[in-house]
Amino acid sequence: MQVDCESQDEVDRYWATLSEGGEEGPCGWLKDRFGLSWQIIPTALTELLADPDQDKSQRVMKAMLTMKDRHRRPAESRRASVAPHRRG
Numbered sequence: 001m002q003v004d005c006e007s008q009d010e011v012d013r014y015w016a017t018l019s020e021g022g023e024e025g026p027c028g029w030l031k032d033r034f035g036l037s038w039q040i041i042p043t044a045l046t047e048l049l050a051d052p053d054q055d056k057s058q059r060v061m062k063a064m065l066t067m068k069d070r071h072r073r074p075a076e077s078r079r080a081s082v083a084p085h086r087r088g
Contacts, residue, residue, distance in 0.1 A: 002039045004046065014040050027064060 003018075005011040018040070021033030028040045048060040 001036065002041060005040060005042050008042070011040055011042055014038075 003014050005014060015030065018032045018038050019030045022031045022035075024030050030038050030040070032038060045060070045064065049057050049064075051057045051060070
């Protein structure tokens with residue numbers, strides 16, 4: 001199951017409710033107390049993954065896959081973490 005959330009508060013609320021008695025996983029995945037798998041997704045992340053700039057969307061995916069607690073980070077921090085690296 002997938003839950004799309006408009007705000008970080010909504011992400012936190014669903015995460016806390018559904019993970020109670022279950023187990024947390026990477027990339028926004030969790031299992032509830034009944035063993036059902038859920039992915040809690042901020043809509044901002046969905047928009048970033050669908051960006052027409054393929055380099056940007058690939059950076060977003062790469063960053064998401066390395067984040068264990070992605071669901072707890074505000075969308076602004078996620079955006080900053082996928083900004084292109086500047087060569088000095």
